[in-house]
Amino acid sequence: MGKKTGKQTYYFTNPPVIISTGTVAGPIEGQGPLQADFDEILTDPRNNEKTFEKAERSILTRACQLALDHASCPTGEVDLFLAGDLLNQIISSNFTAATLNIPFLGLYGACSTAALGLGLGAMLLDGGFAGTVLTATSSHNSTAERQYRFPTEYGAQRRPYQQWTVTGAGAALLGYDRPGPKITAVTFGRVVDLGSTDPLNMGAAMAPAAADTIRQHFEDTGWDPNVFDLIVTGDLGKIGFELCREELAESGLKLGDNFSDCGIMIYDLDKQDVHAGGSGCAASALVTYGHLYKRFQRQEIHRILLVGTGSLHSTTSVQQGDNIPCVAHAIRIEA
Template identity: 55%
Template sequence: MATKKLGKQTVKFDHPPVIIATATTVGPKEGEGPLSSYFDTILSDDLYGEKSWELAESKMLRETVKTAVQKANKNITDMEYMLSGDLLNQLMSASFAARDLGIPFFGLYGACSTMTESLSLGAMLIDGGYATHLVAVTSSHFSSAERQFRFPLELGNQRPLTAQWTVTGAGAAILASYGQGPRITHVTTGKVIDLGIKDANNMGAAMAPAASDTITMHFQDTGFTPESYDLIVTGDLGAIGKEITEEMVYDQGYNITKVYEDCGLMIFDNKAQDTHAGGSGCGCSASVFCGYIYKQMLEKKLNRVLLISTGALLSTTSAQQGQTIPGIAHAVTITNHI
């Protein structure tokens, strides 16, 4: 029986898994942003010594896992599962990294929501007694994402102001059944929500209804309120999606404004860096969480965080067929004190 279930979409862990270490790798542009000092590795060249951006992204993901495992004082062979995905077709980054690392692998696809999908399932695998240590990791890469989803960079297309900038970054978290660190206590799994947005250059608006739905469900299922949290942070809605989410959650009776931020707005200085509506991509919430937020939690500057990575399930095939962009968001509660 679902003894760990709260309400319709949330689980509460009996033995909340510990995030014993994290690691991050980001690209040059992210390294020039306001969170620069929180990343482990900042690339000077986004090709990272590889022949293609896709291989560079896979290397980022692989090396980030290695760094995280090292920071946790563990070996790669201690990792019982790797839960991972990225934005590329057939999870090219994650699949190739998993091959090189040799860790039993569950490939996940939730677009930019993949970091909380991996943390959600990872936490269930630890609390459920299936693993003592595992790694949850995702990545994205501006250049590989642009040519897959929009236009080859060589075309030099102009980007509308609603467009978001896919983060070149990877974030890995080592989850364990015991040890020191912030713990994952609750997981609220999202539904796919689609209010009809078709513009691949306005992903924030496509994802906001899913974020709002999951945040509201989380409050309803758990009885928590915005006051329960030091920080409520969405994955990568950017300026436009963040505003829509605030309003939609407010309409459901919760005012999150005081504690609400968005990773896509945190990672870049939008004015100085010309990133339009903000950052996006699996690597956005992954690197902001595994870098900035995790370290703020270790320093007790943040004690209770609700992380909601948000994904736009955009496919070039569906777009070419005139279909809309469904969105999804998964929420995870991370806390210093249980």
């Protein structure tokens, strides 16, 4: 049974365990600093499929299979599958769900999907509605870029503040009675719209939503941010991350060296040509389910706050002159 504390935060009576994870990273992500912590790395971004969209769903399905295999869990034992992605009508997730044959709840949270799936999955487990939940998400540079901006084949010049959509997929199997880090609290965010209108600068658009949820989490729990080994936003990138840090500091919450961003961590920003860092659902999924999950296993970290961030615009809303509404969800994970 859940217990709400403060305005937006929930504790669990019986905190669900992240039993296993599965990750597949794209070629560029596989050359980055976290390469050793991904299960599989693509050599071909098309993964032997005819289209990039089919490639994206193939790696999402593969990540799910890896998570299931790592726990020796047959699909028939999974009660619910929660997934979403960036593509219109979340087709990567829908087609993966058709393969898995597990009752499916489709999510849309843009790049906050990993956090949304973890939080919702944990609630359904703690609420007694499932014994095992699989949650997953993906993004692909060539599918997202052509849907939101330009086909990558055009070779369009990118602005220095733009982020690089991460190619990859991550899945996590949640349940009980197995070892693993636990999901102990969740803060679901409100949609924040501070008037940002540039879809090429999503980090700046998402920063206020991230700050809002982080502030709310600490207000609701009364915890000291220093008890966390890591407070990690989803994919703000260099510019959005600094804006978020500044906004938090201005409101009296000064975060220290334990504050970072998956979009910054996943690449070597000095050597890899990714401008402001990574974005896309796979940014936080690869970092959390790959790198951070393995750090938990190696007992290098014991308590983190994952703050998934999502930019909730579409090309149509941008073309019609709308602002970019954003959201962030915070998930506390403890050894």
